[in-house]
Amino acid sequence: MKSSIIISTTLALSLPNAMASPSAIPSTFQPQLAKEFQEGIHTDWSNYLYSEKLDGIRAIWDGEKLLTRAGNLIAAPTWFTQRLPNVALEGELWAGRGLFEHTMSVVMDDYPEDEAWRSIRFMVFDLPYHVGEFESRYQALRALVIDLNADQLGYIPHYPAISENRIYALLQETDRNGGEGLMLRHRKQVYLQGRSDAMIKMKISQDAEAEVIGYVNGKGKHRGRMGSLIVKLADGKTFKIGTGFSDQQRENPPPLGAMVTYRHNGFTKNGIPKFARFVRVDITKQ
Template sequence: MKRSTLSRRILLAWLGSLGTPVLALQPLLAKNAPAGIDPKPYLVSEKLDGVRALWDGTTLRYRSGRVVAAPAWFLAALPKTPLDGELWMGRRRFDELSGAVRRAEPVDAEWRLVRFHVFELPAGEGTFEQRAGQLRALASDIVRPVEQQRFQSNAELRAKLKQVVDAGGEGLMLHRADAPVASGRSDLLLKLKPLADAEAVVIGHEAGKGRFAGQLGALELQTPDGVRFKLGTGFTDAQRRDPPAIGATVTYRYRDLTPSGKPRFASFIRVADEF
C-alpha cells in the first residue's frame, strides 16, 4: 500500500472516531528548510505563531488530542468539513491567544478576537494546490484560508521572509504543491525562519546556581535522533520555579548545529505538547 494512501486512511479513521484520537496519529508537521532551497515546487504562506487546532466536523481539538473549550457560537460557525489550521489573534499576540484558548470556561470577549486560519483539508483529495483552492470556498468571518503564494527563486523567497519578519511575523511555511494529505514530520512541509526551531523531550532537570539556586538551572533534553544536550536560557522566572516535567516535549530555537548534532545558541520557547 502506498504511504500516502495509508496516511489518508489513518487520518480518516481518526477523524471519524468518537473518542480522543491516538496521540501518535499526528497531522503533518514541518521540518526546517535548507537556506538555499528552490521554492518553485512549493506553495508558500506566512508561519502563524498561533495554536494548532484540528476540526473533525463536530469537535475542535488541539494537536495533543484534547478538546478546545471554544464558545458554542464559534463552533457553530465552522463547516462540517474537517479542517487543519491555527487559532490566531495576530502577530506578536501568542501569549494573549494562549491564555484565551486554554481557559476551561471560554470568555466571549477574548474569543471574538480569534480566527481559525486554515491550511489543510485532512479528508481532502488531490494535490495540496488543489486542496488549497478548495479551502478558499470555505472562507467566512471565522474561517480564514491561509494565503498561498508561488516564488520563482530563493532571492524572492528571502525577500518575502524579510518582509514578514520585519512586520512582526515568525517566518514562512513551504508546502509541496503536489503533496497528498499526509501526517507526521515530513519533507513535504518546511518552515523557514531567521532562527531554526525544533522539539525535544525533557529527560532531566539541572539545579540552578547563584540567583537561580533552588530553581531550574537547565533542562536536559533528547532530540528524536537521540542527541542529548542542556538548555539553560529562555525561561521566565515562573518557568524556572515550575519547569516542564520530565517526559514533556518542548520547543526551542537555535542558530545551527555542531558536528555532533547539538544545537548552538539554543533558547527555550515553550512546552510543545501543552495544547
C-alpha cells in the same frame, strides 16, 4: 515519501468539491507534518506556494469539534464553532504575531472564557479530506471561508514561491516584522499523512523539541530557583537550556518528562544544538 499514507477518499467522492466530512477524525489519523528546509534539496521553487508560518495552536475541525494535532479536544465556546462547516478543516488558532502565550492560555483552558476567545481566529490552511492537489484544496478552502463570512474564521493566503531570492527576502522581512517564518506547500501534492516534502518550513532560526530530564540550580540572581533545564533529544543526546525563561518559569520550571520547544542556530560537530533557548512547554503533547 514512500512511507506516507494518502488519506482514504471513500467519503469524499460523494461531496461537493471533493471534500469529506467525517463524523470524527479517525484515531489512526496523522496530520501532514512539515520537513525542515534544506538548501540544495528543496529548490524547485515553481512547485511551491508560500505562506506565513503562524505562531498559533494547530487545530483540526472534524465537522463537529475542534481537536489539537494530537487529537485532544479543544474546549471552544459554542458561538465559536456553531458557524464552522460540516467539512474537515485544518489550521491555526491564532491571536496575532508574538501572542503565542496568550493564544495557548485561551485555547488550552478547559473552561473557555467567551471574551478571551473573541481574540482568537481559526486561520485555515488545508482541507485534509479533499482529494485534490494542494492548489485545488487551497482554492476550495478560500472559497469556503469567504462564503461563510464568519468573524472567527479566516484563511492563510498563499502565493507562488517563484524564486530563491524572493523567498529569502520574504523570510528576512517576516522575521524583522516579528513573524515566525514561512511555509512552503507543494502545489501538486495530495494531502499526505505524516512528514513529507509536501510541506516545508523555513525559519531564520530553527525550533525543535526535547524532553525535560533534570535541572541545574541557579546561581547569582537566579540562586534558589532553576538555572537551566537538562533535556534529552530523541537520539539520546542531552544538553542544557539556560536562557529564554521568565522569572515565573524559573520559579516553576516545566516538570520532568515534559516536552519543551527550544530555538537554536544549527548544531555543533557533536550534534548538540547551538545557542539553545527556551520557547515554551508543548502542552498539546503532555
